[in-house]
Amino acid sequence: MEKEDNGFNPKIVGFLCNWCSYAGADLAGVSRFIYPPNLRIIRVMCSGSVDPAVLIEGFLRGADGILVCGCHPGDCHYQDGNSHAARRIETLRKLIQLTGLEPERLRMEWVSASEGKRFAEIVTEFVDTVTELGPNPVAGDAPDIDIMEGLYVARSAVDDFRLSLLMNKEHLLETKPNAFNRMNPSEKVHDVVEKAMLDEYARCRILLATKGQPQSVKEISERANLPEREILGHIVLLRDRGLVTMTEIRGISPLYLSQIEEGQEISTLPLWAKVQKESIETSIASLPDVDEATKKWIVRELLLTLRCYNCERRRSNVCHFSVCVRGLLSGVVE
Amino acid sequence: MVENSVGAVLVIGGGISGMQSSLDLANSGFKVYLVEKASALGGRMSQLDKTFPTNDCSMCILSPKLVEVGRHPNIELMMSSELTNVEGEKGGFQVTVLKHPRYVDDEKCVGCGVCAEKCPIKVPNEFDMEQSERKAIYRMYPQAIPMTFVIDEKNCTYFRTGKCKACEKFCEAKAIDFDQKPEEITLTVQSIILGFGAKPYNPRAISEYGYGVLPNVITSLELERMLSATGPTMGEIQRPSDGEVPKRIGFIQCVGSRSEVYGGIYCSSVCCMYALKEAIDAHDHYPDIQSRIFCMDMRAFGKEFEDYRIRAEEEYGVGITRNNRIASVGETLKGDNLIINYSEMGEIREEIFDLVVLSVGLEPPENIEEISKVLGISLNEFDFCQTGMFTPLETSIPGIYVSGMLSGPRDIPDTVAQASGAASLAGTPSEKKEEDLQKREYPAEKDIEGVEPRIGVFVCHCGINIGGVVDVPGVVEYAKTLPGVVHAEDNLYTCSLDTQKSIRERIEEHNLNRVIVASCSPRSYEKLFQETIREGGLNPYLFEMANIREQCSWVHSDNHEEATKKAKRLVRMAVAKAGLLRPLEKIPVSVTKSALVLGGGLSGMVASLEIAQKGFDVHLVEKMDVLGGNMRRVTHSLTGEDPQAIMEEKMEACQSNPKIQVHLNTELENTEGYVGNFRSRLSDGSEIEHGVTIVATGAVEYKPQEYLYGEDPNVITQLELEERMSREDFKPPQEVVIIQCVGSRNKEYPNCSRICCTTAVGNALELKKRFPTSSIYVIFRDIRTYGFREKYYKEACKEGVIFIRFEDDDPPIITKGEPLEVQVKDKFLMEDILMKPDLLVLNAATRPNPDNDGLSEILKVPLSKDGFFLEAHAKLRPVDFATDGIFVCGLAQSPKFVDENISQAMAAAARALTFLTKDEIESEGVVSWVNEDLCVGCKTCEAICPFGAIEVDPETKKSKVSEPVCKGCGTCAAGCPERAITLRHFSRDQIIAQLTAAIEEG
DSSP states (O other), rough: OOOOBBOOOEEEEEEEEETHHHHHHHHHHHHTTTOOOOOOEESOOGGOOOOOHHHHHHHHHTOSSEEEEEHHHOOOTTTHHHHHHHHHHHHHHHHHHTTTSOOOGGEEEOOTOOOHHHHHHHHHHHHHHHHHHHHHHHSSSOOOHHHHHHHHHHHHHHHHHHHHHHHHHHHHHHHHHOSSSSSHHHHHHHHHHHHHHHHHHHHHHHHTTTTOBBOHHHHHHHTOOOOHHHHHHHHHHHHHTEEEEEEEETTEEEEEEEOOTTTOOOOSSTHHHHHHHHHHHHHHHTTSOOOOSHHHHHHHHHHHHHOTTOOBBBBOOTOOOOOOOOOTSSSSSS | OTTTOOOOOOEOOOOOHHHHHHHHHHTTOOOOEEEOOOSSSSSGGOSSSSSSTTTTHHHHHHHHHHHHHHHOOEEETTEEEEEEEEEEETTTEEEEEEOOOOOTTTOOOOOOOOOHHHOOOOEEEEGGGGGGGGEEESSSSTTTTSOEEETTTTTTTTHSSSOHHHHHHHOOOOOOTTOOOOEEEEEESEEEEEEOOOOOOOGGGOGGGGGGGBBBEHHHHHHHHHSSSTTTTTTTOOOTTTTOOOSSSEEEEEEEEOSSSSOOSSOSSSHHHHHHHHHHHHHHTTTOEEEEEEEEOOOOSSTTTHHHHHHHTTTTTEEEEEEOOOOEEEEOOSSTTTEEEEHHHHHHEEESSSSSEEEEEEEEOOTTHHHHHHHHHBBBBBSBBBBSSOOOOEEETTEEEGGGGGGGOOOOOHHHHHHHHHHHHHHOOTTTTTHHHHOOOOOOOOOOOOOOOEEEEEOOTTTOOOTSOOOOOHHHHHHHHHHTTTEEEEEEEESSSHHHHHHHHHHHHHTSEEEEEEESHHHHHHHHHHHHHHHHHHHHTTTEEEEEEIITTTOTTTTTHHHHHHHHHHHHHHHHTTTTTOOOOOOEOOOOOEEEOOOHHHEEEEEHHHHTTOOOOOEEEEEESSSBGGGGOOOTTSSSSOOOHHHHHHHHHHHHTEEEEETOOEEEEEEEEEEEEEEEEETTTOOOOOOOOOOOOOOEEOOOOSTTTBBBEEEHHHHOOOOOOOSTTOOOSSSEEEEEEETSSSSSSSSSSSSSSHOOOOOOOOHHHOOSSEEEEEESSOOOGGGGGHHHHHHHHHTOOOEEOOOSSSOOOEEOSSSOEEEEEEEEEHHHHHHHHOOEEEEEEEEOOOTHHHHHHTTTTTTOOOOOTTOOBTEEEEBSSSSTTEEGGGTTTSOOOOOHHHHHHHHHHHHHHOOOOOOEEEEEEEEEEEEETTTEEEHHHHHOOOTEEEEEOTTTOOEEEOTTTTTOOOOHHHHOTTTOEEEEOOOOHHHHHHHHHHHSSS
């Protein structure tokens, strides 16, 4: 029976890895374990190939719940794709919570090739959970604009360079020694990723709020649902990157306008690494013939004038790369 | 050897061993006949729930292999078959195989299971150790390959009484064929591999344990089936008497092992580990289960096994009580709980359990005598196949090789290594081998560039499997309304040969450029349909499947309307994706036909010789100025073979072989490239190109920091003892104390060095033999003389060598003096024992080679926690690295014995040969692709990829995928911060199209 609750029939999308979970779902079939037909299975090669932005896209397009299933930890057909997936989804759930959508709508489960029964149980239980949560607030004729904006922004945030980079190198930061040849405490690494997530989300919201019409900090705070005190810091950085301009001063409040054009994806760091690299390359190319050592020195000095996209401080001789792994986080520094 | 020998090889046994041999041979271009007695592949491993020490789900890791063997064009499966006669000799055996009828047509059966549902006869299910029932027409297990059902003639009513035929009546596919007759098939093969396994000991004979009488005494395999999610209880532990979940489980070890009365005197090698695994697994299922294992010694000797043992004790609270061979199991007066008496701390104790598990040992297979007669091979004293220390894979008959349990009990990784090794020995290149191989000719591929999608949808009824639940014609009508669909039809069985033909015709007729089949799981038939459309002139990747059987009709049989809706949705999703499918190319790369072998010890030499023998060039690189490695210090062997003579022979063979170029005093400085095309620079200045790399860099003996080593001249290591003993001036000792586990199994280095117990026993025996009056003490924690080595432990005990157990927290105390004083507390007697040896021998650990760190960076392959090289998979890929084309063997992987090193070296050679024998290797079509315009060279992909398949080019600063190495998991695509990477066939737009279609109303 498709679960019916006041006529609500949840649409659940399942991303199942080919080797364990999809086989587990097949086994549920072979063993004839009945489960509700709400699940729409999409086969992927590995749970690690599930793109976080696609998951948010799923919610934006009206999925009531999304289930990602992979091999049990240690069983991954591709060594550790499932652990990457788990890490990404953990961050994603926090991000979704910020938007106002219930994070319970996104779930990750381990299902092995011999757990047909478990698979059927998980699906049944998940359908129940989602039925209880009710329809996806952004789906249907009267979508909740706030959450929709939130999801749109969240999608931009996970797609953005910095958060994505940190999220995907988190395991390296935890397992490889940093620039001082010390291990980074995993809570600290965790905090860095979490902070990056909050920052990127806030910035994307600011960019969206100031799109098309100049806004004061107070207005931004209301529209983006962010505390006023946090906004100015982000605006300074976004102005630095040329993503926001100050158009006028109304009374004593400056007004800010986002430079993102209609139809353009929101990004707080548009091809930042590329910009960094290109500016260095152009500078070096325009130099007269110098030896390697001088070039290295110039590159270093140039880098100091740019911001590190991890800690976002200007790099300086006293820059404390306490969690940064030089060269690991940045493709430019070598 | 016969002139003009044939190419084909016969493999007997369809378990993991036989399957691995078959795959390695078939992938090296040999035709393989795989003979299996049962009706399905998988052997013992398919019955297991988890595997130690990683707790991997057994079926998850096995089933890709099952599918690969089942579909391999060069492997011919002969199920329900046995070998009846063998004639001829190496290079040209004539073998006769008796194939029993299945009574179900392989070509027609779709594996739906209606027959079994209708069959009225129930019989105990052997697969579940008779803890459940199956029908007289059955499939061994749900994931069985081949998936064809089989009629059990003995129990079938029709065969017994001539009436019934219920299965025939209900089979929509008309697959039942009662007229099948046994077939005798004669084959000519160049060699034979015996890869069938051992059988578990039947504990009924040990009446003291009450198996078969006391309901709550079960065997370990019975528990294993209970723990399995597909088992008789769906993964729940229920004790047989009342179905309750037990709270306390007692494991009795060595049931049928290490015994002169019951079973064999040898150790079955795997039971300690599987008992730990089952105890952990039980705890995982029910956290309040308490387990206790009663054993004589805890034999956790393999790679990272000791870690597992510690975890079992510390994290899962598994109790291990040593020094105990349990005398009997009693029943409590009330209820059906069980009492076990045991001794601990010098007193007798009693404990009550809800369930007692007998860890049964392994015996040679039932028909071993018959088979050995048919083949003419000799058996050893334990009725296993006779092999030698230096010829671990060869039987007494040339051309007949053995792998796995048939030559002695061993675990899965050792079995897999042997299977690969045997494959290498069995496959001698021959002129005629090409003739046997399947070759397919295809028409040219249609160019679909710029052509609008023209999609054909084929919806399968699968008899009544889909058609009985889903309104198939309705789905067809719906499909016709979807964008891009120009043709849709329904078929009774889309997988049948005539429908395959008609699909090809429809492609022609409607000028289709995408094909969708809505039927069963793509896991079973996707490759088949891809093949079909390829024959129809389409690129195989222009195909998509909608799984409307396993994931629709079979799980929604209670609601036909919703099931039909879901089937439509699944077809809609497939159509949405299909419109965006692109033809993919498998890019061939040429293979440099030579190998680089690092390390000139025994393993390196054996691997080099094997590869050279098959006709490929080898660069053998050795750091020292002489070949031989650690083997140079081993002077005698337990089996009486002379290690030095054999080593000299191998050294000579390596040096005189024109195919092998030996680089002494040389190290690897740098290597780049990928499988088939490596380029390396050596420290002697040479630059070499090679297709594969084998790491055989060995290990080192630990230099003890403890027990006055280096301070007192009478304190020496085991290897030093061997060296001294081989000298003329060896002074006869009066009293010798050997301390075990020096530098092993401690905080700093928790793992077991595997070989020291047996070496200690060997040296103790040697000393006793030469100096019968001397007193010899071995101070140990567990004696781990596994397998047939147990015999020597028994012998040493009989010869009067005294073994004293010490506890981890109470090591022996050594006091300086003339003579030395050794004091140790014997926990069994609860007494302090004082010895005054004139020679104190420290059995030092085998530690990883200190060069491993550097080498692992150069080769970009991982090390395990303790510093040995880490293979791709602890169970099924013991000599592979995750990176294709690089292999590991011998002590570099973990400590092991000479015969095991040889098996692994052979295995590494066999795995290497699967690449070297090919002129070209093809990449997968489904690989990642980098959009260079977007790539910023941030190296995130490099950090994520476990295969080293994607790297930032230092020149262009752009990521580059090396297609032959990429396995197509897509983790890099999902992780790329600039979204510059796409996994072909699963691209973001394809997934979003599927997603959108999934969420659409209707």
